[in-house]
Amino acid sequence: MxxxxxxxxxxxxxxxxxxxxxxxxxxxxxxxxxxxxxxxxxxxxxxxxxxxxxxxxxxxxxxxxxxxxxxxxxxxxxxxxxxxxxxxxxxxxxxxxxxxxDEDFRGVLDILHKQMQANEPAYFLQSMTDINQYGCITSDGKRFGKIQSNIMLNFIDVIPYQRIAKQMNFGEEMVYFQLIWPQPHLYIIGAGLDARPLAQLSGNIGYAVHLLDWRSNICNEMHFPTAASIQIGDVKKLLSNIKFSSLDSVILMTHDFQLDFEIGRYLLECKLLYLGILGSKKRTKRLFDGTLPNSVHSPVGLSIGADGPEEIAVSIVAELIAVRRGKMI
Incomplete structure (x- = not known):
């Protein structure tokens, strides 16, 4: 979208x-x-x-x-x-x-785009009985376009990336409304060989992919040509400059136990949509003093018998989709 x-x-x-x-x-x-x-x-x-x-x-x-x-x-x-x-x-x-x-409709799409750029959802509305009645409602309650003033839509109780798209009668008018979510962001920490197919596949399905690593020789545009951003340096400092939201997903795959230990505990305090850590469940428990936090996905990815970087990337992306669509049990 x-x-x-x-x-x-x-x-x-x-x-x-x-x-x-x-x-x-x-x-x-x-x-x-x-x-x-x-x-x-x-x-x-x-x-x-x-x-x-x-x-x-x-x-x-x-x-x-x-x-x-x-x-x-x-x-x-x-x-x-x-x-x-x-x-x-x-x-x-x-x-x-x-x-x-037309130009008026482009104006409403421009408002929706600004909301997406601000990482905020917005409702799009279109009357099914009057083509000229359309607009959007932003997450701060502002209204744009030509829509009925008495239409009230909820932002408070919605689950992140919940699909809301339906027609409903408001008075005598049938209105189609849809909750538009911003582009999902995926932060991959660790730019090893196994991160390459993951970045490519997740980018293909619409994620804005961000790479964080301390090694410029492997974390670069040549290996990650579709990445939205590539950040090189002290990963802990890089993370401290990112304002994570409840719509963001992070995968920790540095293959460095001590670094995962420090970063994992920091990320646990962030309110994220998804936090996955590469490695066995036993290893991940060691990162958190023997207990696997409920908010951590480990082993990362769905259990489909994946083997090798490409198949593991498929299992991880499948789990990201399941979480975003609210399909995880």
Missing amino acids: QQIIETVLADTQPAALAIIVNVEGSSYRKEGTWMLIQESGVQIGMISGGCLENDLHSHATQLFRTGKATTVQYDLSSEDDLGWGRGAGCNGVVTVWIRDI
């Missing part, structure tokens, strides 16, 4: 935004999924597994420069329905809202 918003703000060519606003039954993607369709033919994001994109593109091209919107419903519930190629068989009905992106 951040890539979509940044693209819209940087490239003002005619474009349309498609959002899944309702799903009945099962589908490949859920409510709150965005896709950008530009006049040049570029598409960012996917609404389905590929079976609906061409049809959505056709609808989008009719909206460019019009300031209008449309709602399209796809019934994929019939197993023998060949309407979308060779039959999707998703057993669901997907409703997609598509709207032309």
Whole structure:
């Protein structure tokens, strides 16, 4: 989503935004999924597994420069329905809202982008009955755009990265609202060989990846070309300059027991979404005087029998996703 918003703000060519606003039954993607369709033919994001994109593109091209919107419903519930190629068989009905992106709408996206840059969530709202009624509500309660003044949405009790995207009646008006979260940040402490596939894979799924290490010969842009930042020096001092939030994830993988001992205790006092420590559970317990804290994931990653840096990276990223999506038991 951040890539979509940044693209819209940087490239003002005619474009349309498609959002899944309702799903009945099962589908490949859920409510709150965005896709950008530009006049040049570029598409960012996917609404389905590929079976609906061409049809959505056709609808989008009719909206460019019009300031209008449309709602399209796809019934994929019939197993023998060949309407979308060779039959999707998703057993669901997907409703997609598509709207032309004009300058006023870009203004609302700019506010959302500023919230994301500040590492703060915000609600996006769009009336399903009046295209001109849309806007956002920031985490400090400010309202932007044209939205009903009596709409009250909660920031207090939401779980970090909780998916909130649905339609609801406010008076006589049906409104779609979605909680937009900032890009997740992952801090990898230790830039060994095993950190490289982890940084690459986590970056591929949308994390802003930050590397911290004391060795410039291995912690550099050549080995971590997609990293959001690379910090070299005394790791303990580097950490003291970072203001961690409850949306941040950290993986400690220095392979240095004494350093892990000192850093691990410091990180334990930080309010993090995820703290994983590479190594056996026995080793990690030794870091904390024989007891594994509940907030520490060790051994890091899901237990899938992973072997080698690449597979271990897959298990770690799978656990990061599970925690972010609230799927960890």
